[in-house]
Amino acid sequence: MDMNALYKLTHGLYVLGASDNGKMVGSIVDAVMQVANKPMAIALSCTNTSYTKECIDRTGEFSLSVLCKDIPPFIVANFGYQSSRTTDKWSAVKHYINNGLPYLQDNLAVFRCKVLHSYKLESNTLFVAEVTDAVDNKSGEPLTYLDYRSYFRQEVMTSFQNFQKENKTMAEESGKKWVCTVCGYVYDGDIPFEDLPDDYVCPLCGVGKDLFELQ
Ligand SMILES: Cc1cc2nc3c(=O)[nH]c(=O)nc-3n(C[C@H](O)[C@H](O)[C@H](O)COP(=O)(O)O)c2cc1C
CATH class of the missing domain: 2.20.28.10 (Rubrerythrin, domain 2)
Structure with missing residues (x-):
């Protein structure tokens, strides 16, 4: 199987948000797409090791914030390179909480979703969820997974290394x-x-x- 073929499926990049008994958790996801109009539904795939996925299993609800091409690379590092098990990711970024779910302040659009079905695969869980609220906040070009792979990943990695160095010094x-x-x-x-x-x-x-x- 040629894995490169899979990179030709196009995806956006989103900050996924969920609640863990009132503590806000989240991660970066690209595996999101609209799958129906009635009910208005999207599919989201989460790796089974993700803490955010565990919280969605429990609560049946999540938020999505659509990222713009000009976001700081640290946003992707913060949500994608560490787990909410050990870090409060939302406290490191500007955000707001609406009806118990977290959203990134700097977004192109946001969605609130309620899980209708979940399907367990060996590596991932696929959620099919109804969109219960959608807000189009500003115009701009959405960041894509291809952007991440082609030029953004290096900037994301550098921002995370700098963040880790600062944290280490603070801890020491x-x-x-x-x-x-x-x-x-x-x-x-x-x-x-x-x-x-x-x-x-x-x-x-x-x-x-x-x-x-x-x-
Ligand atoms: C560019 C990028 C895309 C990602 N896409 C997904 C995805 O579609 N689904 C997923 O579950 N994890 C995805 N991840 C991985 C999670 O963001 C990562 O494992 C995160 O640390 C999980 O955090 P959590 O344990 O707090 O949920 C992606 C990470 C990056 C950097």
């Missing part, structure tokens, strides 16, 4: 330590915690890096 300055959330072990090695290999495990209880928190 604040004297915070990486602590194992399972057994309480406090990491005090010479290698910065972020630079430890992905297969690093807690020397006391053996859990992985993902179960450490900066405290």
Whole structure:
């Protein structure tokens, strides 16, 4: 199978928003399309590892903010390169909350959607959802997945690296330590915690890096 053929299917890029018991979560998605007029419905595909997907499973509702070509690259990095499990993504961007769902302030259009059906695939969950509200906010060219692949990805990656460097410095300055959330072990090695290999495990209880928190 030639994977390049799949890149010729055209997609936009959107910020997906959902609620986790009042905490706002979200991610970047490209797998969105309108699939019906009656009811007005769209299809959204989320990877099964996404926390936003878990929250949509629970609440049956989500928002979409349509991105413009001139958005800062950090918006894509913020929502696409880290998980809401460990970060409050919405607090890092200008946004508003309408009836319990988050929307990006700088958008071309927004949608509010209610899940009608969900289909589990091995890697993804496909939601078919009714559009319960749609607002066309301003004119402009929507950012596409092709833009991301052809020129924007490098800018997105650089903005994320800068963001990580700033965060690391802030953490170091604040004297915070990486602590194992399972057994309480406090990491005090010479290698910065972020630079430890992905297969690093807690020397006391053996859990992985993902179960450490900066405290
Ligand atoms: C350009 C781009 C497109 C993406 N498209 C999708 C998508 O269509 N569906 C999806 O579930 N994840 C997609 N992702 C990945 C999620 O945005 C990413 O896994 C995110 O960190 C999930 O965050 P969460 O755990 O807070 O939900 C995309 C990421 C990027 C950078």
